[in-house]
Amino acid sequence: MGLLTLGKAGLGAFRQALSAAELRVGPDGRPAARLPCPLASHILSIRMIEPDLFAREDDAAHPASLSEAYRSTALRSPGHRPIRIPQTLTETSGFTDWSQACAVGSADLTRTAGGEAIGQRILVAGRVLDEAGRPVPRTLVEVWQANAAGRYAHARDQWDAPLDPNFTGAGQVVTDDDGRYAFESIRPGAYPWGNHENAWRPAHIHFSLFGPAFATRLVTQMYFEGDPLIALDPIAQSVPAAARDRLVARFDLGLTRPSYALGYVFDIVLRGPAATPTEA
Ligand SMILES: [Fe+2]
Numbered sequence: 001m002g003l004l005t006l007g008k009a010g011l012g013a014f015r016q017a018l019s020a021a022e023l024r025v026g027p028d029g030r031p032a033a034r035l036p037c038p039l040a041s042h043i044l045s046i047r048m049i050e051p052d053l054f055a056r057e058d059d060a061a062h063p064a065s066l067s068e069a070y071r072s073t074a075l076r077s078p079g080h081r082p083i084r085i086p087q088t089l090t091e092t093s094g095f096t097d098w099s100q101a102c103a104v105g106s107a108d109l110t111r112t113a114g115g116e117a118i119g120q121r122i123l124v125a126g127r128v129l130d131e132a133g134r135p136v137p138r139t140l141v142e143v144w145q146a147n148a149a150g151r152y153a154h155a156r157d158q159w160d161a162p163l164d165p166n167f168t169g170a171g172q173v174v175t176d177d178d179g180r181y182a183f184e185s186i187r188p189g190a191y192p193w194g195n196h197e198n199a200w201r202p203a204h205i206h207f208s209l210f211g212p213a214f215a216t217r218l219v220t221q222m223y224f225e226g227d228p229l230i231a232l233d234p235i236a237q238s239v240p241a242a243a244r245d246r247l248v249a250r251f252d253l254g255l256t257r258p259s260y261a262l263g264y265v266f267d268i269v270l271r272g273p274a275a276t277p278t279e280a
Contacts, residue, residue: 037102037140037172053092054215055131058273061243069234071195087215094213098140098174105172109143109185117167119148119186121261124249127179128209130216131272135179141268142208143183144170150189150201159192184261190229202229202236206279209270216270220279223248224264239277246276 066077085091095101110117124143128136146152146169151161153168167186175181190200204221211217223230225248230236239247246269255263268276 037098037104037142054087054213055272057271057275060240061246061273061275062277063238063240063279067234067238069195070238071234073238091215092213094211094216096212097138098210099138102140104140104174105170107171107173107181107183109145109167109169109171109183111166112168112170113166115166117147117186118164119167119189121184122187123182123184123255123257123261123263124205124222124266125180125182125255125263126249126265126267128175128181128211129179129267129269130212131270131275133269133274135175135177136211136216136270137175137177137179139175139179139209139211140172141175141181141183142170142172143185143205145185145188145205146191148186148189150191157191161189161191187224187262195234199234200229200232202227202233207268209268211270218268218270218276218278220268220276221247222266225250235279243275243277246274 064077065073067073098104106112110121128139128141130136144152146157147162147164147167149161149164151157151159151163153163169188171183171185173181173183185205188203188205190203193199193201203224207218207220207222209216209218221235223236230244230248236244236247249264249266252263252265255265257263270276
């Protein structure tokens with residue numbers, strides 16, 4: 001996440017979005033309309049931040065774009081060294097309050113499709129922090145995951161595992177004033193992924209965060225403490241060893257709700273030397 005590879009077209013689109021935002025904000029400074037997140041990501045109050053506000057990333061915390069054991073990276077990793085660009089308005093602008101910006105979805109994934117999803121209930125909670133350890137308030141946290149059998153509710157996922165009609169696997173939540181978030185779900189199952197013979201992804205939940213600016217954008221995966229598949233997974237292992245544990249949620253008895261659900265804590269740092277690694 002330390003390098004931004006936005007091309008000229010991307011920069012133009014974002015500047016256009018800034019103009020749209022000015023038009024859509026009402027006279028009271030609040031958004032004139034609310035659309036589903038993140039489709040309305042260009043319509044809300046925008047904070048302009050001084051250039052070079054954000055420290056350089058610690059690249060050692062993040063996976064290399066090319067990882068031999070993670071075979072598909074050979075097809076999509078860049079052939080040239082990335083070019084580091086200075087932070088400008090494009091990278092340092094962001095949204096101050098996602099809950100005002102768009103209609104945020106549900107933080108309860110166990111009931112997103114009407115009935116109750118099948119599987120071990122879990123509660124996942126934590127804080128979103130910036131590079132200095134300060135809370136990131138009112139920022140959007142999006143998650144998506146496979147069901148308890150390890151299958152996604154997606155047309156391209158066709159492996160031989162049952163779908164759950166009561167589970168979409170997608171959720172959204174906005175952090176509170178202390179940067180805290182929480183959502184309720186079911187523990188995802190492992191699934192095969194064909195990277196090599198008998199390859200199984202560890203149970204994981206995908207996370208997407210925007211943070212206060214484009215420079216803090218993070219897409220990553222959360223794993224579960226004690227999962228033996230983590231040590232065998234080329235995606236998890238592509239993350240440098242020193243930072244790998246930052247992707248592992250720890251079981252927490254205090255968060256566990258009696259006779260209902262197991263609790264897991266997963267704190268997220270958007271940038272800096274303690275940054276949560278991005279996914280490979
Ligand atoms: Fe996945």
